[in-house]
Amino acid sequence: MEKLLGLPPIAAEGGESVDQLIIYVHWLMIALFVGWITYFGLTLFRFRSSRNPRGDYQGVKNHASSYIEVAVAGVEVLLLVFVALPLWRTHAKDFPKKTDSTVIYVVAQQFAWNFRYADKDGEIGRQDMKFVTSDNLFGIDPADTSHKNAVQTLNEVHVPLGKPVIAYMSSKDVIHDFRIIAMRVAQDTIPGMRIPVHFTPTKEGRYQINCAQLCGNGHASMAQGFLVVESPEEFKKWMASKAGAATSFE
Amino acid sequence: MEIPYTVEARPDTGVYNAKLGVWLFLASEVMLFGGLFSAYVLLRVGTPPELWPHGWLNVKLGTLNTVLLASSAITTLLAWAALKVKKFNHYRIYHGLTLLLAVAFLVIKSTEYNDKFHHYEIVQTDGKIADGHLVEKSADFDLVKKTGEVTLHHVRVVEKTEELADLRHAKPPGEGEVKIAAANIKKMQNYGPYHNNYLGIYFTLTILHALHILGGAIVIAFLWGPGSKMWKTEPERFTNRVEVSGLFWHFVDLVWIFLFPVLYLT
Amino acid sequence: MVTKMQSTTHATPHFQADHGHGAHHHDEGFWRTYVFSIDHKVIGIQYGITALAFLLFGFSLMLMMRWQIAHPGISIPLAGPLLEKLLGSVAAKGVMSPDLYNSFGAMHGTIMVFLAVVPLLSGMYGNYLVPLQIGANDMAFPRLNMMSYQFYFIGGIVMFASFFIPGGAAQAGWTSYPPLSEVIPTDGQTYWLIGMVFLITSSLLGSANIIATIVQLRAPGLTWMRLPFFVWSQFVASFLLLLAFPPLEAAGVMQLMDKVTGSSMFLPTGLSVGGKIANVAGGGNPLLWQHLFWFLAHPEVYVLILPALGIVAEVIANNTRKPLWGYKSLVYGSLGLGFMSFIVWAHHMYLTGMGTTIATFFQTTTMIISIPSVIILTCLLMSLWGGSIRFNTPMLFALAFLPMFGIGGLTGLPLGFSASDLHLHDTYYVIAHFHYVVAPGTIFAIFAGIYFWFPKASGRMMNEFWGRVHFWLSFIFMNLIFMPMFAQGLAGMSRRMSDGGVNYSASYFQANGIVAAGGLSNNIMYLNNTILWAAVGLGLAQIPFIINFFYSIFKGPRVTSDNPWQATTLEWQTPTPPGHGNFLTPPSVYRGPYEYSVPGHPVDFIAQDQPDKAKA
Numbered sequence A: 001m002e003k004l005l006g007l008p009p010i011a012a013e014g015g016e017s018v019d020q021l022i023i024y025v026h027w028l029m030i031a032l033f034v035g036w037i038t039y040f041g042l043t044l045f046r047f048r049s050s051r052n053p054r055g056d057y058q059g060v061k062n063h064a065s066s067y068i069e070v071a072v073a074g075v076e077v078l079l080l081v082f083v084a085l086p087l088w089r090t091h092a093k094d095f096p097k098k099t100d101s102t103v104i105y106v107v108a109q110q111f112a113w114n115f116r117y118a119d120k121d122g123e124i125g126r127q128d129m130k131f132v133t134s135d136n137l138f139g140i141d142p143a144d145t146s147h148k149n150a151v152q153t154l155n156e157v158h159v160p161l162g163k164p165v166i167a168y169m170s171s172k173d174v175i176h177d178f179r180i181i182a183m184r185v186a187q188d189t190i191p192g193m194r195i196p197v198h199f200t201p202t203k204e205g206r207y208q209i210n211c212a213q214l215c216g217n218g219h220a221s222m223a224q225g226f227l228v229v230e231s232p233e234e235f236k237k238w239m240a241s242k243a244g245a246a247t248s249f250e
Numbered sequence B: 001m002e003i004p005y006t007v008e009a010r011p012d013t014g015v016y017n018a019k020l021g022v023w024l025f026l027a028s029e030v031m032l033f034g035g036l037f038s039a040y041v042l043l044r045v046g047t048p049p050e051l052w053p054h055g056w057l058n059v060k061l062g063t064l065n066t067v068l069l070a071s072s073a074i075t076t077l078l079a080w081a082a083l084k085v086k087k088f089n090h091y092r093i094y095h096g097l098t099l100l101l102a103v104a105f106l107v108i109k110s111t112e113y114n115d116k117f118h119h120y121e122i123v124q125t126d127g128k129i130a131d132g133h134l135v136e137k138s139a140d141f142d143l144v145k146k147t148g149e150v151t152l153h154h155v156r157v158v159e160k161t162e163e164l165a166d167l168r169h170a171k172p173p174g175e176g177e178v179k180i181a182a183a184n185i186k187k188m189q190n191y192g193p194y195h196n197n198y199l200g201i202y203f204t205l206t207i208l209h210a211l212h213i214l215g216g217a218i219v220i221a222f223l224w225g226p227g228s229k230m231w232k233t234e235p236e237r238f239t240n241r242v243e244v245s246g247l248f249w250h251f252v253d254l255v256w257i258f259l260f261p262v263l264y265l266t
Numbered sequence C: 001m002v003t004k005m006q007s008t009t010h011a012t013p014h015f016q017a018d019h020g021h022g023a024h025h026h027d028e029g030f031w032r033t034y035v036f037s038i039d040h041k042v043i044g045i046q047y048g049i050t051a052l053a054f055l056l057f058g059f060s061l062m063l064m065m066r067w068q069i070a071h072p073g074i075s076i077p078l079a080g081p082l083l084e085k086l087l088g089s090v091a092a093k094g095v096m097s098p099d100l101y102n103s104f105g106a107m108h109g110t111i112m113v114f115l116a117v118v119p120l121l122s123g124m125y126g127n128y129l130v131p132l133q134i135g136a137n138d139m140a141f142p143r144l145n146m147m148s149y150q151f152y153f154i155g156g157i158v159m160f161a162s163f164f165i166p167g168g169a170a171q172a173g174w175t176s177y178p179p180l181s182e183v184i185p186t187d188g189q190t191y192w193l194i195g196m197v198f199l200i201t202s203s204l205l206g207s208a209n210i211i212a213t214i215v216q217l218r219a220p221g222l223t224w225m226r227l228p229f230f231v232w233s234q235f236v237a238s239f240l241l242l243l244a245f246p247p248l249e250a251a252g253v254m255q256l257m258d259k260v261t262g263s264s265m266f267l268p269t270g271l272s273v274g275g276k277i278a279n280v281a282g283g284g285n286p287l288l289w290q291h292l293f294w295f296l297a298h299p300e301v302y303v304l305i306l307p308a309l310g311i312v313a314e315v316i317a318n319n320t321r322k323p324l325w326g327y328k329s330l331v332y333g334s335l336g337l338g339f340m341s342f343i344v345w346a347h348h349m350y351l352t353g354m355g356t357t358i359a360t361f362f363q364t365t366t367m368i369i370s371i372p373s374v375i376i377l378t379c380l381l382m383s384l385w386g387g388s389i390r391f392n393t394p395m396l397f398a399l400a401f402l403p404m405f406g407i408g409g410l411t412g413l414p415l416g417f418s419a420s421d422l423h424l425h426d427t428y429y430v431i432a433h434f435h436y437v438v439a440p441g442t443i444f445a446i447f448a449g450i451y452f453w454f455p456k457a458s459g460r461m462m463n464e465f466w467g468r469v470h471f472w473l474s475f476i477f478m479n480l481i482f483m484p485m486f487a488q489g490l491a492g493m494s495r496r497m498s499d500g501g502v503n504y505s506a507s508y509f510q511a512n513g514i515v516a517a518g519g520l521s522n523n524i525m526y527l528n529n530t531i532l533w534a535a536v537g538l539g540l541a542q543i544p545f546i547i548n549f550f551y552s553i554f555k556g557p558r559v560t561s562d563n564p565w566q567a568t569t570l571e572w573q574t575p576t577p578p579g580h581g582n583f584l585t586p587p588s589v590y591r592g593p594y595e596y597s598v599p600g601h602p603v604d605f606i607a608q609d610q611p612d613k614a615k616a
C-alpha cells in the first residue's frame, strides 16, 4: 500500500504512524469505492431501459445500505478514537524534555529561514516581536543578557541523530510553513506567535525544508533551507566551527 | 401578474412575504455583527490587559445616544400602531420624531469621531508622551523639516503609553494650552483606527452601525415623505412597510445596546 | 445574444397565448424586458450567461498557469504575447512572473467559486427553477432579485478590472490570508475586498429571496415533503449563504479597514517586511482572519455541492423512471449537512498550532459531517436499482457525478484527521480532493442541468451526439487532470508553486549539485506535463458544447411537447418556454414529486399537478 500511494521515505520516529493512518484511511476509501463502483456498474447494466422497460416503483426493499452506513460510521469512529486522536496527542502535546533535546528557534522571513540554537536550558532569552531589528532577528529583549552566545544560522540547520528536536516556529513578516517531508513535520510559522513542533530524526542525511504556505512571489523558490542530520560527533564539530559557539553549547 | 402574500399573511406560515424577508435579512445581520463581536473578543483577549483602553469614550454622549435610540424605538412602534388604528397624522408625527432622533444620533456620533481625529498622542524626543486635543498647528508646521509647533489643550503628559490605557478613574487633564515644537516631536498620531486595535474595532463597529442607522433613516424618510402616498391607495401594504422598517430599526437599536457597554463601559 | 434568444421564444405559440397582445408589449422596452427585467427566468438566464463566461475565463487563467507549471520560464504559446501586451512587465516575454502566477491563482479560485459556480447554481438554477418547481409565478421579491444580479455583475466587473490596475489583481490566494494579503504593496487586494463586498451583498439578497419564495409561494397542495429534492437543496444552500457569508463580510470590512485606513486588526506587533519595520500599531491577530474566512468557506463548499446534488437527483429520478429512493433521508441528510457545516471550519487550520482539545473537536465534527454525505450518495445510488435507465446526455453527466463526488468526498477523510493532514496539507492532494468535488462533480451537474432544462428554456433540444462527445471527452480529461494530482500530493508536492515545484525536485538537486535526500522524482514532475495536455484536451472538449449550445438556441429541433422528458415536476407543466408569470392557470399539487412507474397506471409518470383520476 505504501508503494501504491507513493509515500516518500521517512527519517523520523513516529513518521510511520502518520503514514499508517493515511494507509488505513485509504484502505477504507478503496474498499468503499470498489464495492460502490461494482454495484454501480452492475446496476447500470442490469437496469438499462432496453432490458428493463418499466421502472420499479418500490426499488430496493432491504436495509443493506443502512448497515453499510453504520459500518462506515463505525470504522470512522475507530480510526478517530484509536489512531488519529492519540497520534495528534503525541504530536501536539507530548513534548520531550527541553533539556534532552536539541532546541531550535526558527524565524521565517521572505524568503529564507533563520535558526538559532538554544542554550542548555532550552531557552534563548526573553523574546518579543517588538524588539526585532535587522541585527536582532529573534527579537530578544536587549535587557535580557542571560543567553547571549547562542549560535545563529541562515538556511541551514544541523541536528544530531537520534536526539529529539524541538523547534519553535515564528515569522517576522508573513505566514510561511516549515515542512520537512521525511520527518513528517509541518507547521505554519505565524508572525506574532511562537509554536513548537518536535521530531526525532532517525536517519542521517540532508533534508530540504519546504515552505508550504503561500508567502509571496518568492514562495516557490523559498527552497534553500536544509536540515542536516549527522552523527553526534560530527554535529559537535560543526557546532564548534560556528564562531562563539563553543562557550555556550556542549 | 400579482405575487401572492405581499399584503396579507399566508395562512400556514402566518407572515406576509416582506416580513419573512426582513427576518431572514436580520438573521444574516446577526451573523454579521456576531462576527464582528467575536473579532472584538479575540482582539481584546489577544492584547495584554494593561494595554487595552478603558474609559476612552465619552460615556455621557454614549448614554445620550443610547437614550435617543431607545426613544426612537418607541416612536417607530407608535408610528406603526398609529397606522393600525388609521391615524395617519399621528403616524406622521411619530415617524418624523424617529427621523429627528436618528439624525441627532448621527450628529452626536460624528462629533465623537471628530473629537477622536483631533486627539493626538505625541511622543517627544525626551521620551515623554503628551496626549491631548489639537487646538492648532502653526502655519509652518512640518514634522519632517522640524519646523513650527502644535498647540494642544486638555493635555496629559506621561512616561509610558500604558499610563494612558485605563482612564476610567484618572483625573481630568488640565485645561491649559501646551505648545510643542516640531523639533521635539518623535512621533505624532491622532486617535484614528490605526492608533490601536481598540480604536480599529471601535471605528469598524460604529461606522458599520452608523451606516445601518443612515440606511434606516433613509427608508424612514422615504416612508414619511414620498412613500406615504401609498397610504391613500394601499393602506394595508403601507402599514406593512412601516412595520418591516420598524423591525429593522429595532434591530439596529439592539445592536447599539450591545455596542454601548462593550465599547464605552468596559 | 440575449435578444435573439428571447425572440426565438417569442415565436412559440404558448408564449403568444400568454401574451395575446405580444407585439405591443414587446415594443414597450427592450431594456425592461431583457436587461432590467424582473422576471426570474430572464434574471436566471442573465446569471447563467455571465457565470458561464466567468467559468470559461477562470479556466483560461488556469490553462495558462498549467503551462507555466509544466514549462517554467518558457513563454506561453499563443497567450503569452497577448498577456504581455495587456499586462506589461509582469508577463515579460510572454512568461508569467511569480506575481502574475499568484494573481491568476487567487483569481482562478475566486472566480470559480464566487463568480462562476455559485452564480450558476444559486443564480441561474435557483432563479430559473425554484419558482417553476413550486408553482409560483415569480420570486417573492422580483425587484430585489434584479438588484442581486446587478450587485453580482458589479462585483464581477470590479474583480475583472483589478487585473488591469498597476500591480495587478490580488495575489494572496483565494483565502487572502493576512499578513500577506495586506503587505503586498498593490491595490489588487483592495479591489478584491470591494468586489467581495458586492458579491456577498448579492448572495445575501438572492438567498433571502429564494428562502422567502420557497416558504411563501408554494402552490396549494405542495407540502414540504412534496417538494422536489432540488428545491430542498436550494433551500438549505440558501440558508448557508445567508448565515455564513456575513462573518466573511465582517472580516472583509476589517481587512478593508486595515488596507485603507492603516489599522492593524490582522497584523501583529513588530511585523517587518522586506527588512523594514511595518508602520502599523500592531497587536492584531492573523488567525482571526482565518477563523472568519473558513467559517464562511466551509459552509460555502456545501453551497457548491448541495444544489449540484439536487440537479443530479432530478435528472436521475427522471431517467430511471422511478421515484428517488429514500427521499426523506435525502432531505434530512441535507439539513444535517447544513447544520454541521457551521462547526467544522477549523479543519482547514490544523497546522496553525492547534492544541489537542480543539483538534479533537474539529476532527470529530469533520467525521460526523461525512455521514450525511454518505447517506445522500447512498440514496442516489440506491435509486438506480430497479430503474428503467435511459442513458441520454444529461443522465450521463449525472451518473458520472456520483463516482466523481465519491472520490472527492472520500479523499476528504484523510484530510479530516489532523495527523494525516500533517502530510497532506497544502499539497496537490488537497487540490485534487476538492476539484474532484467541484469540477467533475459540480461542473458535471451543471452540464447535466443545462442539457436537461435547455428544452424548457429555449423550446429546442440540444444535439444528443455532440452532447455525448462532450461528455466522454470531458470525463476522460477531467480524470487525467486530477487523478495524477493525488500522486503528486502524496509525494509531497506543494500547491501554489509558480514553477510547478522544480526547486524541490530530484533533478534540480542533481543539476545544481545539491546533495539532499528525497526530492520529487522525475515521474512525479513529469505528471505536470500530463496534466497540462489533459487540461488542453479538456478545453478543446468544450468546443462541441459551446457550438452545440449556441447552435441549438437558434437551430435545434423544436420540442414537440411541453414535457419532452416526460417528467413529473411542475416546471414541465408550463408553456415552453414559460412566459412572464409562468403558468397559464395557477397549478395545484396532488402528489409527491417523483410519481414514476406507479403500479397500475397506464403511462409511467404522473405529473404533480394532475388530479387523482381514481377519485374523480
Ligand code: HEA
Residues within 6 Å of the ligand: A032, A033, A036, A068, A069, A072, C175, C301, C302, C304, C305, C347, C348, C366, C367, C369, C370, C371, C373, C374, C377, C378, C405, C406, C407, C408, C409, C410, C412, C413, C415, C416, C417, C421, C424, C425, C426, C430, C433, C434, C437, C438
Ligand atoms: C464542494 C466542495 C467540497 C466538498 C463537498 C468537500 C467535502 C469534504 N471536505 Fe473538503 N475542501 C474543499 C471543498 C469541498 N470539500 C475545498 C475547496 C478545500 C480547500 C480550500 C483551500 O485550501 O483552498 C477543501 C479542503 C478540505 C480540508 C482541508 C485540507 C487542508 O487544507 O489540509 C479538509 C480537512 O478536513 C476537507 C475535508 C472534507 C470532508 C471530510 C468532506 C466531506 O463532506 C466529504 C463527505 C463525502 C464522502 C465521505 C464520500 C461519499 C460517500 C461515498 C463514496 C459512499 C460510499 C459508501 C457507501 C456505498 C455506503 N476538505
Ligand code: HEA
Residues within 6 Å of the ligand: C049, C052, C053, C055, C056, C059, C062, C066, C105, C106, C108, C109, C110, C112, C113, C117, C172, C173, C174, C175, C304, C431, C435, C438, C439, C440, C443, C481, C495, C496, C497, C498, C535, C538, C539, C542, C545, C546, C549
Ligand atoms: C468551484 C471551484 C473551482 C472549479 C470549478 C475549478 C476548476 C478547475 N481548476 Fe481550480 N481551484 C479552485 C476552485 C475551482 N477550480 C480554488 C478555490 C483553487 C485554489 C486557489 C488558491 O490557491 O488560492 C483552485 C486551484 C487550482 C489549481 C492549483 C493551482 C496552484 O495551487 O498553484 C489548479 C491546478 O491545476 C486548478 C485547476 C483547475 C482546472 C483544470 C479546472 C477545470 O475543472 C475547469 C473546467 C472548466 C472548463 C473546462 C470551462 C468550461 C466552460 C464552459 C463550458 C463555458 C461555456 C460558455 C458558454 C456556453 C458561454 N485549480
Ligand code: CUA
Residues within 6 Å of the ligand: A109, A110, A111, A175, A176, A177, A211, A212, A213, A214, A215, A216, A218, A219, A220, A222
Ligand atoms: Cu515562505 Cu512560502
Ligand SMILES: [Cu+2]
Residues within 6 Å of the ligand: C297, C298, C301, C344, C345, C347, C348
Ligand atoms: Cu472544509
